[in-house]
Amino acid sequence: MSELAALIELEFFRHALAAAALASVLAGVVGTFVVLKRLVSISGGVAHAAFGGLGIAYWAGFEPRTGAVAVAALSAIGLGFLDGERARRQDAAIGVLWAVGMAVGLVFLHWTPGYAPDLMGYLFGDILTVRPADLAVAAAVDLGVLVLLGLVGRELVAVAFDEEAARLAGVPVRFYAIVLLLLVSLAVVVLLQLVGIVLVVALLTIPPLVAQRLARSLVGTMAAAVAVALVVTVGGLLLAFALDLPSGPVMVLFGALLLGLAQLVAPRAVRAAREPAAG
Numbered sequence: 001m002s003e004l005a006a007l008i009e010l011e012f013f014r015h016a017l018a019a020a021a022l023a024s025v026l027a028g029v030v031g032t033f034v035v036l037k038r039l040v041s042i043s044g045g046v047a048h049a050a051f052g053g054l055g056i057a058y059w060a061g062f063e064p065r066t067g068a069v070a071v072a073a074l075s076a077i078g079l080g081f082l083d084g085e086r087a088r089r090q091d092a093a094i095g096v097l098w099a100v101g102m103a104v105g106l107v108f109l110h111w112t113p114g115y116a117p118d119l120m121g122y123l124f125g126d127i128l129t130v131r132p133a134d135l136a137v138a139a140a141v142d143l144g145v146l147v148l149l150g151l152v153g154r155e156l157v158a159v160a161f162d163e164e165a166a167r168l169a170g171v172p173v174r175f176y177a178i179v180l181l182l183l184v185s186l187a188v189v190v191l192l193q194l195v196g197i198v199l200v201v202a203l204l205t206i207p208p209l210v211a212q213r214l215a216r217s218l219v220g221t222m223a224a225a226v227a228v229a230l231v232v233t234v235g236g237l238l239l240a241f242a243l244d245l246p247s248g249p250v251m252v253l254f255g256a257l258l259l260g261l262a263q264l265v266a267p268r269a270v271r272a273a274r275e276p277a278a279g
Contacts, residue, residue, distance in 0.1 A: 012129075019138060024207075024229035025145070025226055026142060027229035028211070028226030028228070028229045030204065031187070031204040034184060037159075039184055040205055042181065043205075044098060046076055049072060049101035050192070051068070051102050052103075055108035058109060065192075072185035072188055072189055073186075076185040078093070081174070125248035127237060127248070130193055144186075159173055188204075194247075199248050199249065199252045207226070208225040210224075213263065228258065232251055232258065239254055
């Protein structure tokens, strides 16, 4: 306990905890849509495409995250027009984004004059370097996502569950599909600070997958996913300190462990809860 208290007294560690809490909201809420609508591969493609924008912005002397946001958003919009009957083209487009985004980012980082940046921070994240400005951006994105869900949550859920039924009900499916992809792109860019490009998909998928074993309703799943994401990020951060390991990979491995436990324990708990009711 004394070591934990000493850690909390450190400003950079408090920033890391705040970043974990803010990122958990995105991982839980947006991640639920990612799993529900099977956007996992798209999330990976957007993340790797964002690396290209990051490298271009770094080379041009701008804030790297600005380029990452711009390219991620453009990629999401482009992919939004390749759905339905063109699923194969979408899959191919994701593969192209995945490879080209990384290649472009690496080329522009190589062209950047002066000291070459540490790629490990971009690829695997470094939550301990979070700045107050990063926290402000994450808080703004969290707030924007929650407000958007309050305004058009029903439409987004309808599109995520069944596009054809939503189309018959008069919902502009393509528009809201693009909105969902834009939410994913924003979440990806914010989560890059925690776990990096390589592992960001895991943080968007593991908490919702665990939550699905614990809750039945969509709202319950989102709430549980946020809670699981908080356990994964904070628990992974503490484990990384204790084991002297990089925080991003430890978060993902800790999350994978929780997912494995949920797969084993949750079905038994559900059966145990149903047996008395049946009797």
